[in-house]
Amino acid sequence: MRVRDMSDLVDDRPQDGVFRLHRDVFTDPELFELEQQFIFERCWSFLGIESQIPEKHDFVTTDIGRTPVLLTRDGDGKVAAFLNACRHKGALVCAVEQGNAKTHVCPYHGWAYASSGRNIAIKDHEAGxxxxxxxxxxxxxxxxxxxxxxxxxxxxxLASDVPPLEDFLGDMRFFLDLAMEQGPHGMEFVPGRTTYTYRANWKLQLDNGVDGYHLTSTHQSFMQVQGRRRGGEGNLDARQFDWAKRKAQQGGMYGFPHGHSVIWFDQPELEKRPLYPSIGEVRERLGELRADWMLKLRNLSIFPAMQIAEGITLMLRTFRPLAVDRTEMRSYCLAPIGEAPDRRAWRLRQYEDFFNPGGLATPDDTIVYEDCQRGLASHGLPWLQGYSRGMGTLRQGADETAQRLGISPAESGRGSYEGQAETPFHAPYREWARLMQAGMAGRSAWS
Ligand code: FES
Ligand SMILES: [Fe+2]
Structure with a gap:
């Protein structure tokens, strides 16, 4: 392993007003391998939501980096997670995404495991x-x-020495609550999910999830289609937002320890949000402040690879690096359990309109990631300048809004909708550099 100084990759000098990334961060296969070891195998990773496995023996399969994972609810109703790898020769014990099974039988030589992970059969054991x-x-x-x-x-x-989850999430919990407490009976994924791959580095998505700056260029055609629909043409079910109305809005960003960040904006056209008709119930249950914040635009990035976006409609996505230039995406429409069918339909139309790989916005994102990866092959372009916007508004610690919310971010930024800061990318790359440095030095990142 070639030991690299992280300052050659993440040029983080707040005292000089500089934050830049080196192109190698996105293109170097050796760094990609180290990310697997020092980031994905040493952090907390999102696996699923409890309502995906409500019944005994329900399961879902997922991955942490390159490691396949089986998430189950066992016969006692307890949630458990295992390496989805047979003890015999390592085959995937469960090759389907979701279901209900008391036992998982390995397809190779037939060893069987209970939903609790216990081995209950070694085929032809006695004769063995x-x-x-x-x-x-x-x-x-x-x-x-x-x-x-x-x-x-x-x-x-996959690491036993990570801090407790609540400490890892820190005050990002406030923003997670705003997503996960929208329904009085909890939240669920609308059945089905979207999955696709793109030919670019996983961190293009890491950035894009909190990148508001690209909207008015990358998503021009989406906005124009929406404009025509508002004029009465075509599909009217998705309650088209008028993006021009967002221009006057104010908002900000917060960066948190452990690589998490959030952008938020006040939002006009609240009545176009599927949550809006039930906001009275939310206000009663959780109070004025949380109800108001649930109606703001919020995009959250939980390091390393989970994001929740609510600029259009509530969605949760994960991304999985497959190679330095190949990434698998999964995205889900997140909704209150027991939501009325008409609101569920409204939500789904908004989700598929924007987020489906065949929708009107996501394909444009995917193409620009791939274009970035092609351009990043240029050795003549060592340092990227896409991390500076909004630095003039940054302050250390909590701004007044954060103080009112009772949260303690590491840094706060403010600005108009058109300001669209790039400062939300700083926290993730600071954490990326910290974890990579610790790993290369042979240290735990957590002690
Ligand atoms: S690999 Fe699973 S039984 Fe052989
Ligand atoms: Fe986008």
């Missing part, structure tokens, strides 16, 4: 002439070293 050393071994699925839930969001870690 196994010696006592084999019999003495543990044959159960390997549990994830850490598993924890926050407001229905299930996270796991």
């Amino acid at each position: 002439a196994y010696l006592p050393a084999f019999e003495a071994e543990d044959h159960d699925l390997v549990s994830l070293p850490r598993l924890a839930t926050y407001k229905g969001l299930i996270f796991g870690s």
Whole structure:
């Protein structure tokens, strides 16, 4: 391994007003390998939400970086997570995304595991002439070293020394609450999900999830289609937003320890949000402040690879690096459990309009990521300038709004909708550099 100084990759000099990234961050296959080890295998990662596995023996499969994971609810109703890898020769024990199964039988040689992960059958065990050393071994699925839930969001870690989940999330919890407390009976993914891959580095999505600056250029055609629909043409079901009305809005950003960040804006046209008709119930249940903040535009990035966006409609996405220039995306429409069918339809029309890979906005994002990856092959372009916008509004710690919310971000920024800061990218890359540096130095990042 070539030990690299992180300041050669993340030029983070707040005292000089500089924050730049080196193109290698997106293109170097050696760094990609190290990210797997030092970031994905050493952080908390989002695995799923509790309402995906409401019944005993329900399961979903997912991944932490390159490690396949099986998330189950066992026969006692307890949530558990395992490496989705057979103890025999490592085959995926469960190859489907979601379902209900008391047992998972490995397709290769037929070893079987209970939903609790316990090995319940080694095929033709008696005839196997196994010696006592084999019999003495543990044959159960390997549990994830850490598993924890926050407001229905299930996270796991492949490292045993990560801090408690609530500490890792820190005050991002306030913004997670705003997503996960919208329904009086909790939240669920609308059945189905969207998955696709793009030919570019995973961090293009990491950035884009809190990048408001690209909207008025990348999504021009989406905005124009919406404008024509508002004029009465075509599909009218998705309650078209008038983007021009957002221009006058004010908002800001917060960066948090451990790489999380959020952008927020006041939002006009509240009546176009599917939550709006039930906001009275929310206000009664959670109070004025939270109800008001649920109607603001908020995009959250939970390091390393989970984001929740609510600029259009509420969506949750994860992304998984497959190679330095290839990434798998999964996105879900998040909705209150028990929502009335007409609002569910309204929400879905907005979701598919923007977020589906065949929708009107996401394909444009995907193409620009791929274009970035092509352009980033240029050795003549060492340092990128896309991390500076909004730095003039930054202040350390909590601004007045954060103080009113009772949260303590590491840094705060303010601005108009057109200001669209790039400062939300700083927290993730500071954490990226911290974890990579610790890993290369052979240290734990958490002690
Ligand atoms: S790999 Fe699973 S039984 Fe052989
Ligand atoms: Fe976009």
